[in-house]
Amino acid sequence: MNSIVEFNRYTNSPVANYKGRLYNLPFNMNTFHQMWGVITPEEAMDKIAEQREIALQTMRSKGIDKPRNLEEQALTLIGRDIYEKLIKGYTEKQWGRPCSQLPAFIINRLPVRFIFDNNYFNDKYQGVPVGGYNKLIEGLLKGVECKTNTDFFENRSYWEAIADEIVFTGKIDEFYNYRYGKLEYRTVRFDTEILDTPNYQGNAVVNYTEKEIPYTRIIEHKHFESFGPDVYAGTKTVISKEYPMEWQDGMEPFYPINDEKNAALYEQYKRLAEREASVVFGGRLAEYKYYDMHQVIAKALDLNL
Ligand SMILES: Cc1cc2nc3c(=O)[nH]c(=O)nc-3n(C[C@H](O)[C@H](O)[C@H](O)COP(=O)(O)OP(=O)(O)OC[C@H]3O[C@@H](n4cnc5c(N)ncnc54)[C@H](O)[C@@H]3O)c2cc1C
Known part of the structure; x- marks a missing residue:
């Protein structure tokens, strides 16, 4: 990743707001x-x-x-x-x-630290690509023929015919025409506003932990890439409120639901997938598993195609 793009020094240190009182996480x-x-x-x-x-x-x-x-x-x-x-x-x-x-x-466990340390992660390296994730993706795809806005299922037989091997990163249940039923997901609606203040909440992530407030968190995007006095370089700020909801057709699926019903359903699809000779099922939708980016990258690097 570092050979493609430089990473800034962003450190995730969310704050929780419970009924107007703030707590570090x-x-x-x-x-x-x-x-x-x-x-x-x-x-x-x-x-x-x-x-x-x-x-x-x-x-x-x-x-x-x-x-x-x-x-x-x-x-x-x-x-x-x-x-x-x-x-x-x-x-x-x-x-x-x-x-x-x-x-x-x-x-299974709740990470608790008996030190004064608000860094959410224990990883040695942390940051956001300077210039944005697009720069990273463009670098990764340099020299690779690429078609976007193309649904695999709209022309499935064509893609299957031209490829020796397919890495499928879509929904595994859709791949099998939902033959055992649909896997469930949670998703999030983002409500984004531009505000006339240079600094709305002083942090990238503030979680709202009380039930009565319908959103789970507010993201203030500039804090991912502006530090110190740079926060005040502009007069406005962009915030997104995140409203979690049940996924329905047409929405983007975000989080797999790890209950027994969905786990059993996924196992059925997985058994079918294991029999495919030239299709690799990879990523959060094809493996019905929540992955952070570094985990999905590690998984891809481990692939022996
Ligand atoms: C709200 C939210 C916040 C997150 N925050 C973080 C974070 O702070 N840090 C972190 O590390 N991770 C974060 N993640 C997780 C991160 O988004 C995932 O780790 C990453 O996107 C997983 O990559 P993937 O390749 O498995 O899936 P995706 O990125 O979803 O890629 C799958 C690709 O397959 C394509 N596809 C699907 N179906 C079809 C089809 N039928 N035809 C053609 N193409 C298709 C999709 O368009 C997509 O491009 C967050 C996720 C969410 C939802």
């Missing part, structure tokens, strides 16, 4: 100080241990020995305060279902 000493006023890692650990114990005791008193859903999982991993203020509303908006009806495995 991911959960770290800043968050714990904002939540409880604790000063030392030991005080924070004690507070979390105390709240986890209450959740465990409540469960045991009801005869439950293993978390049965996301709510119980979160309560026993991190305790009630963080769950109710920073996880519950956001997750319910994101998935359109109550946490008590979501599977526990969605949050």
Whole structure:
């Protein structure tokens, strides 16, 4: 990637807004100080241990020995305060279902840091391409014949006839004409506005974690590429509010729904895909799996065509 485009020094450090109070993410000493006023890692650990114990005791008193859903999982991993203020509303908006009806495995672990570090990622390298992602894509495709605005399914037999091997990155259920049924997705509607202020929220990402606000987060795009005084170089700013919703035909599918029903359906399609001799199913739609960019790039580099 670095041979194609230079990356800037953007560091993802989202902020959560719960009922007008701000908390740093991911959960770290800043968050714990904002939540409880604790000063030392030991005080924070004690507070979390105390709240986890209450959740465990409540469960045991009801005869439950293993978390049965996301709510119980979160309560026993991190305790009630963080769950109710920073996880519950956001997750319910994101998935359109109550946490008590979501599977526990969605949050197998919750990363917690007992240091003052708001960097969302632990990766050594982080950044956004200088000049934008288009520059990266153009570089990757240099010298490669390319047709855009072309739906594979509109002329399927033609593409199959001219290709020795196909890397299919569309929806796997569509590839098989939905013969076992449709996989479900969540998607997001972006409501984008240009505002007459140079700096609306002071950060690229602010999550709104209460249920009553219908969007999950506001992205202020300039903070991905303007740092320090450059933020004030222009008089306006662009923000996008993200409204999560159930995917329907005609919308762009974003997030696979990792419940048992959809996982079983995907397995059926996967079994068909494994029998294809000259088609590789790759990426988030063909593998029905949430991938971040670096993961999908790694997967592509591992391909032995
Ligand atoms: C709201 C949101 C925010 C995200 N933020 C981040 C982030 O901050 N960092 C990060 O690393 N990742 C992020 N991601 C994930 C990132 O978008 C994915 O990792 C990446 O796009 C996956 O690449 P892919 O090749 O698997 O799929 P895609 O990028 O979706 O590529 C699939 C391609 O197949 C094409 N295609 C599909 N069907 C057909 C068809 N029938 N005919 C022809 N072409 C077809 C599509 O047009 C598309 O170009 C985010 C995703 C979402 C939805």
